[in-house]
Amino acid sequence: MERYPRRHFLRQMGVGVGASAVASVPQLPGLTAPHVSKKLNVALCGLGRYAGYLAEGLAVSNYCQLAGLVSGTPAKLEQWQKRYTIAPKNCYSYQDFDNIATNKDIDVVYVVVPNGLHKDLTIRAAKAGKHVIVEKPMAVSVAECEAMIAACKAAGVQLAVGYRLHYEPYHQELKRLGQQKVFGQVRLIEVSLGYHLDGIPPTDWHLKKALSGGGPLMNLGVYCVQSSRYVLGEEPIAVTAQFGPVQHKDLYREVEESVTWQLEFPSGAIATSTSANNMSVDRFYAAADTGFFELSPAVSYGPFRGRTSAGELTFPDINQQAAQLDGIGQVLLANQPLPNHIAGVEGLKDLRVIEAIYQAARTGQRVRLTG
Amino acid sequence: MERYPRRHFLRQMGVGVGASAVASVPQLPGLTAPHVSKKLNVALCGLGRYAGYLAEGLAVSNYCQLAGLVSGTPAKLEQWQKRYTIAPKNCYSYQDFDNIATNKDIDVVYVVVPNGLHKDLTIRAAKAGKHVIVEKPMAVSVAECEAMIAACKAAGVQLAVGYRLHYEPYHQELKRLGQQKVFGQVRLIEVSLGYHLDGIPPTDWHLKKALSGGGPLMNLGVYCVQSSRYVLGEEPIAVTAQFGPVQHKDLYREVEESVTWQLEFPSGAIATSTSANNMSVDRFYAAADTGFFELSPAVSYGPFRGRTSAGELTFPDINQQAAQLDGIGQVLLANQPLPNHIAGVEGLKDLRVIEAIYQAARTGQRVRLTG
Numbered sequence: 096m097e098r099y100p101r102r103h104f105l106r107q108m109g110v111g112v113g114a115s116a117v118a119s120v121p122q123l124p125g126l127t128a129p130h131v132s133k134k135l136n137v138a139l140c141g142l143g144r145y146a147g148y149l150a151e152g153l154a155v156s157n158y159c160q161l162a163g164l165v166s167g168t169p170a171k172l173e174q175w176q177k178r179y180t181i182a183p184k185n186c187y188s189y190q191d192f193d194n195i196a197t198n199k200d201i202d203v204v205y206v207v208v209p210n211g212l213h214k215d216l217t218i219r220a221a222k223a224g225k226h227v228i229v230e231k232p233m234a235v236s237v238a239e240c241e242a243m244i245a246a247c248k249a250a251g252v253q254l255a256v257g258y259r260l261h262y263e264p265y266h267q268e269l270k271r272l273g274q275q276k277v278f279g280q281v282r283l284i285e286v287s288l289g290y291h292l293d294g295i296p297p298t299d300w301h302l303k304k305a306l307s308g309g310g311p312l313m314n315l316g317v318y319c320v321q322s323s324r325y326v327l328g329e330e331p332i333a334v335t336a337q338f339g340p341v342q343h344k345d346l347y348r349e350v351e352e353s354v355t356w357q358l359e360f361p362s363g364a365i366a367t368s369t370s371a372n373n374m375s376v377d378r379f380y381a382a383a384d385t386g387f388f389e390l391s392p393a394v395s396y397g398p399f400r401g402r403t404s405a406g407e408l409t410f411p412d413i414n415q416q417a418a419q420l421d422g423i424g425q426v427l428l429a430n431q432p433l434p435n436h437i438a439g440v441e442g443l444k445d446l447r448v449i450e451a452i453y454q455a456a457r458t459g460q461r462v463r464l465t466g
Numbered sequence: 467m468e469r470y471p472r473r474h475f476l477r478q479m480g481v482g483v484g485a486s487a488v489a490s491v492p493q494l495p496g497l498t499a500p501h502v503s504k505k506l507n508v509a510l511c512g513l514g515r516y517a518g519y520l521a522e523g524l525a526v527s528n529y530c531q532l533a534g535l536v537s538g539t540p541a542k543l544e545q546w547q548k549r550y551t552i553a554p555k556n557c558y559s560y561q562d563f564d565n566i567a568t569n570k571d572i573d574v575v576y577v578v579v580p581n582g583l584h585k586d587l588t589i590r591a592a593k594a595g596k597h598v599i600v601e602k603p604m605a606v607s608v609a610e611c612e613a614m615i616a617a618c619k620a621a622g623v624q625l626a627v628g629y630r631l632h633y634e635p636y637h638q639e640l641k642r643l644g645q646q647k648v649f650g651q652v653r654l655i656e657v658s659l660g661y662h663l664d665g666i667p668p669t670d671w672h673l674k675k676a677l678s679g680g681g682p683l684m685n686l687g688v689y690c691v692q693s694s695r696y697v698l699g700e701e702p703i704a705v706t707a708q709f710g711p712v713q714h715k716d717l718y719r720e721v722e723e724s725v726t727w728q729l730e731f732p733s734g735a736i737a738t739s740t741s742a743n744n745m746s747v748d749r750f751y752a753a754a755d756t757g758f759f760e761l762s763p764a765v766s767y768g769p770f771r772g773r774t775s776a777g778e779l780t781f782p783d784i785n786q787q788a789a790q791l792d793g794i795g796q797v798l799l800a801n802q803p804l805p806n807h808i809a810g811v812e813g814l815k816d817l818r819v820i821e822a823i824y825q826a827a828r829t830g831q832r833v834r835l836t837g
Contacts, residue, residue: 282745285656285738291755337706337832340734355736357726363711365726367656367738374653374753382747384662389762459832461708 135424138163138185138201138225140192140216141208142171145230148396149205150179152416158424163201165192165216192216196223203228203427207257209306210313214239221250226427230257232317233442235308237450240443253433255423256442258321262418264410265390265399266322269379272388273326278404279384281364284323286379288315288394289353289371295346301372302346310350312449316370318394320448323358323366325436326381331358331366331448333463336456342373356452506795509534509556509572509596511563511587512579513542516601519767520576521550523787529795534572536563563587567594574599574798578628580677581684585610592621597798601628603688604813606679608821611814624804626794627813629692633789635781636761636770637693640750643759644697649775650755652735655694657750659686659765660724660742666717672743673717681721683820687741689765691819693750694729694737696807702729702737702819704834707827713744727823 137159139146153161163185166172172186185200195201204220206213206229213234220227227247233256234240247254260266273281289311300306307313324330339353346352353371360366369376379393386404393399396415401408426433435441451462508530510517524532534556537543543557556571566572575591577584577600584605591598598618604627605611618625631637644652660682671677678684695701710724717723724742731737740747750764757775764770767786772779797804806812822833 282742283658283660283740283747285658285740287654287656287753289654289753335706335708335830337728337730337736339736340730342734353736355728355738357708359708359711363713363744365708365710365724365740367726367740369654369656369736369738371653373734374755375758376654376753378751380747380749382658382660382745384745387746391760459706459830461830 133428134158134160135202135427136160136162136200137203137205137228137420138165138187138195139175140165140204140206140220141212142166142168142175143207146207148416149207149420150175152414152418152420155414155417156420156424158428159203159420163187163195163198163204165189165195165204189216193219193223195220195225201225203424205257206230209300210235210308211306214243217243217254218246221247221252221254224250224252226253226255228255228257228423229439229442231321231442231445232308232313232449233439233446235313235446237443237446240439240446244439244443247439253427254439255433255437256439257419258437258441259415259419260318260322260394261325261436262422263397263399263413263415265393265397265401265408266325268401268408268410269322269381269388269390270325270328272403273381273383274328276383278386278388280362281327281381281383283382284326284364284366284380285368286319286322286366286393287369287371287376288318289369289374289376290315291375292372295372297346302348302350304349307350309449309453310347310352310354311370311372312351312354312356312452314370315394316354316356316368316452317445317449319366319368319370320358320445320452321441322379322394323368324444324448327360327362327364327366329360329362329364330444331360331451331464333359333461334448334451334455335461336452338456339369339371339373347372351456354452354456356455358448504799505529505531506573506798507531507533507571508574508576508599508791509536509558509566511536511575511577511591512583513537513539513546514578517578519787520578520791521546523785523789523791526785526788527791527795529799530574530791534558534566534569534575536560536566536575560587564590564594566591566596572596574795576628577601580671581606581679582677585614588614588625589617592618592623592625595621595623597624597626599626599628599794600810600813602692602813602816603679603684603820604810604817606684606817608814608817611810611817615810615814618810624798625810626804626808627810628790629808629812630786630790631689631693631765632696632807633793634768634770634784634786636764636768636772636779637696639772639779639781640693640752640759640761641696641699643774644752644754645699647754649757649759651733652698652752652754654753655697655735655737655751656739657690657693657737657764658740658742658747659689660740660745660747661686662746663743666743668717673719673721675720678721680820680824681718681723681725682741682743683722683725683727683823685741686765687725687727687739687823688816688820690737690739690741691729691816691823692812693765694739695815695819697752698731698733698735698737700731700733700735701815702731702822702835704730704832705819705822705826706832707823709827710740710742710744718743722827725823725827727826729819 707727
């Protein structure tokens with residue numbers, strides 16, 4: 096069995112994956128052809144594990160391409176530069192990153208550093224006049240999200256959050272089934288995501304509150320919060336939550352090892368979730384008035400497997416990162432505003448719920464949410 | 467889609483179902499053959515919907531047979547008496563029920579009346595010198611369970627709780643997978659059971675606290691509590707819970723319409739569940755250290771469908787009531803003590819958890835459980 100996320104996340108990429116990803120992105124009015132002559136030039140800011148997935152996605156994207164690199168580690172910068180044939184003038188350290196402002200070769204900065212650094216680098220990229228895509232969770236607090244949105248607005252650039260699942264066909268179907276009430280009103284959602292991180296080194300940034308903002312709720316639970324919200328098309332009005340018992344006390348000194356929570360929505364629907372670093376779980380289930388729909392696996396990089404009370408769900412297994420980059424790239428290239436579900440306001444809404452979950456778990460009290 | 471439990475519970479019974487049920491019950495030492503010459507004579511006390519299922523099970527059981535009837539409704543008594551060819555001397559009203567003490571034709575009373583009446587009828591049956599099987603939930607409080615256990619002990623009769631799933635092969639497998647740690651320690655259980663009772667009449671006893679003891683937690687949630695406990699082989703040490711919002715305020719004046727709860731176990735495992743009368747949900751999922759196992763449907767009368775991380779689970783679809791009656795009947799015929807997992811002490815343990823769930827939901831506080 097798989098014990099460490101690197102292996103969980105490993106995924107075979109087939110020939111033609113990029114093309115099928117593009118096929119799932121609807122053409123926007125104003126765009127003339129699926130294969131545009133100019134691609135958006137994206138700089139990856141942070142060259143960790145997930146940046147590797149994004150580089151794979153960029154390699155097959157029809158609307159974006161890898162054009163720049165930002166890293167605090169010169170050796171990594173050199174390695175990536177050679178591997179992806181990036182011009183040295185498009186490579187930055189965090190010290191000289193602000194010079195990217197004068198670099199016409201870069202259109203977008205994709206911020207993919209530890210969560211606690213999202214805010215500063217997003218604001219610096221915005222001030223440099225670049226559109227920003229920031230990985231989830233958008234930041235470590237509502238206040239940071241607000242500052243990021245304000246900075247992008249002031250700079251006249253767009254801000255997207257790396258919510259890959261909005262471009263994934265199984266999740267697009269979940270959203271349709273829920274929001275269009277295909278099986279009537281959804282009453283109960285059970286969605287959980289966890290990985291068995293027994294091999295996580297004690298120095299990993301995910302364990303440091305200042306860098307991560309929190310434990311698995313921040314990194315995994317955000318998907319559960321997201322999917323609960325977009326399947327229902329509603330915002331939660333109340334939250335209860337419980338921290339799980341800590342198994343690895345030596346590792347989990349600053350952040351939770353697991354947390355379980357319950358969201359209550361205006362329609363009366365309830366969503367219950369667990370996110371954890373000490374168990375493998377990856378599933379989504381919705382009970383609606385006249386049927387159910389579910390995915391398992393559900394939230395990882397796929398391949399997903401799903402069914403409804405009416406039968407199996409079968410969609411192509413796509414390159415999620417390419418699909419997301421295509422979806423966002425297409426909008427930015429067309430100079431159109433990003434839809435709300437992928438914009439900064441969406442990340443902020445998730446952080447509002449996440450803050451309430453932490454408060455509920457810490458105090459043992461039901462936390463009410465308004466607007 | 468199905469909207470009312472009668473239809474949910476409807477199940478086609480195939481030829482030879484009784485035989486396959488018996489096949490799943492291991493032979494006890496001391497019993498000579500699967501087809502014993504004498505069968506236990508069972509009186510059904512209460513002739514409601516579920517008594518009908520028990521009568522079907524009794525008709526194909528190899529160890530028990532329907533021999534007596536108890537009802538407060540003379541017309542019902544007459545109808546059943548004719549249908550099942552029961553001697554008039556074996557039929558009782560609640561007024562003359564205690565006369566069953568002198569009736570050598572009755573060995574066991576199966577109490578299948580509204581929950582709030584379980585205690586009194588169990589104690590009367592015990593005082594009449596009859597073994598008792600009482601439907602789940604065993605009673606409406608821990609105190610009642612204790613009184614029932616004491617009465618049966620004093621009368622020298624055995625007390626079983628109608629936990630049909632202990633004799634159901636999918637659940638026997640769940641128990642084995644969990645307790646024997648086939649996929650390592652179980653970390654998370656998600657198990658929920660709900661039915662869409664839109665058509666429930668306002669006069670239904672399930673809605674009256676005095677008769678039901680509570681809402682769906684009592685009638686459906688008890689299975690979730692049970693299976694969490696027997697899959698882990700542990701007793702919960704802490705409980706949190708939340709009542710769901712009430713959709714049908716006219717109906718749910720005395721009991722909850724839905725409730726969600728979380729159990730914490732000594733191993734650190736967590737079980738999360740919802741039981742509800744306003745949604746259809748019927749599923750069990752366990753995430754363990756090196757794999758998962760799940761059933762969906764999981765808790766109803768079947769047929770169940772299951773899989774583990776190692777592949778599909780396939781067991782015969784049995785007559786659950788016949789299997790349960792065979793399992794209990796076999797032990798009683800052999801004059802052996804009932805195993806704990808089917809005895810009164812088991813029902814008491816579930817009530818202890820159920821009381822804690824209600825307390826946690828009512829107060830919003832985490833409730834600790836000891837022993």
